[in-house]
Amino acid sequence: MGVPLQDEQELRDVNERLIISSLHEQAAAEASEGQRRQLSALLEALHEGVVIADGDGRIVMLNAAARSLMEIAPHASVLLDDLTTLDYRRLDGAPLLGSDHPLTHAVRGEEVADTDVLLVWRSGEVRRVVVSCTSTRDDGKVTLAIMVLHDVTGAHQLEERLAQAERLAAIGTLAAGVAHEINNPLVYVSANLELAVEAIRAFRDQSGSGLDGEIEAMLQDVQLGAERIRKIVRGLSTFARPGRRATERRRCPRGAGPIHRHGLQGGP
Numbered sequence: 001m002g003v004p005l006q007d008e009q010e011l012r013d014v015n016e017r018l019i020i021s022s023l024h025e026q027a028a029a030e031a032s033e034g035q036r037r038q039l040s041a042l043l044e045a046l047h048e049g050v051v052i053a054d055g056d057g058r059i060v061m062l063n064a065a066a067r068s069l070m071e072i073a074p075h076a077s078v079l080l081d082d083l084t085t086l087d088y089r090r091l092d093g094a095p096l097l098g099s100d101h102p103l104t105h106a107v108r109g110e111e112v113a114d115t116d117v118l119l120v121w122r123s124g125e126v127r128r129v130v131v132s133c134t135s136t137r138d139d140g141k142v143t144l145a146i147m148v149l150h151d152v153t154g155a156h157q158l159e160e161r162l163a164q165a166e167r168l169a170a171i172g173t174l175a176a177g178v179a180h181e182i183n184n185p186l187v188y189v190s191a192n193l194e195l196a197v198e199a200i201r202a203f204r205d206q207s208g209s210g211l212d213g214e215i216e217a218m219l220q221d222v223q224l225g226a227e228r229i230r231k232i233v234r235g236l237s238t239f240a241r242p243g244r245r246a247t248e249r250r251r252c253p254r255g256a257g258p259i260h261r262h263g264l265q266g267g268p
Contacts (some may be wrong), residue, residue: 049149054081055142057107069151071121071130079108087120106133106145116152130154179236186233191224193219 043050049066053059057080070086070260072078079151088096098104102112119127130150135142164180200216247257 049147049151051083051103051147053103053107053145053147054145055107055144057145058202059083060144066149069119069127069149080104089120090114091118091120093118102131102133103145103147106135106141106147106231109135109137109142111135112147126153127151128156179233182229183233183237186226188222190230193223193226197223 043061043063046063047065048062049069050063051059051066052061059078059080059082064074064077064191066072072082080103081085081098084098084101088101090096096117102115105112110133112131115131117127117131119129121127124153128151131151133145133146133147135146136144144192149263197219198215200219
C-alpha cells in the first residue's frame, strides 16, 4: 500500500528543511572557519606579541612575534607554565614569580594595563617589554585571557642615548663656560708673570743679588703651574667644542701692566 500523497508531501517538506538547515550550518561553519583563518593571519602579521589562553589556562593562540620574543620554537606546543616560568623580572631586577605573571592575572579575570617588565633571554640579553592583559567572560566565568606584549627595548635605548646626549651637551656648555672664565684671568696672570721674570732677571744682572735668583725660581714655578692650568682649560675647550681646535691667547694684549701687590693692573 503506497504512502498517501499528503504524507509524502510532508515528508518531502521535512527532508527539504533538514537539507536547508544542514546547508546553513555548513555555511556558518565555513564562514566561522574563514573568520578564524583571517583572524589568525592578522595576529600572525602583528609586530606585537599576542598570547590567548582559555579559562582553564590552556594556550590556544601564540603568534609569531610572541614566540620570537619568548624564544619558543614556531610549532612547539606551549603550556601556561612554559610562559609564566620564563625569566621575567621587575624593572628593579627582582624576579617576577609565576603567580604574579600578567597572564596569570588575566586567567583569574584581572586586568593588567601597560606594565613594564624585563625579559631575560637565554643568552643573557635583557629585553624591556610592555605587557597588557584583558579577559572575556561568559556568565561571570573567564572564557579567554589575552596578553599583548610590546618590545620597547630599542625605543628605550634610543631614549637613553638621547638623554645621555643631552647630559653631555649640558656638560659641554658648562665646560665651555668654565674654560672661558678661567682663561680670561689666566692670560693676564701668565703675561704678567713673564714680565715679572724678565724684570727680576734684568735687576739680578745689574745687582748680582742671589735673592733675586730665588725670586725668579719661584716665579718660574708659578709659570709652570699656570701652564698646567692653561692645558686643562684647553682640554675643557676641546671637550666643549669637539672637532674644533680650541683657540686661546697666551699673552695679554700689548700694554698690560705688571703685577702689583694687591692685584692686577687693568682688567680683562
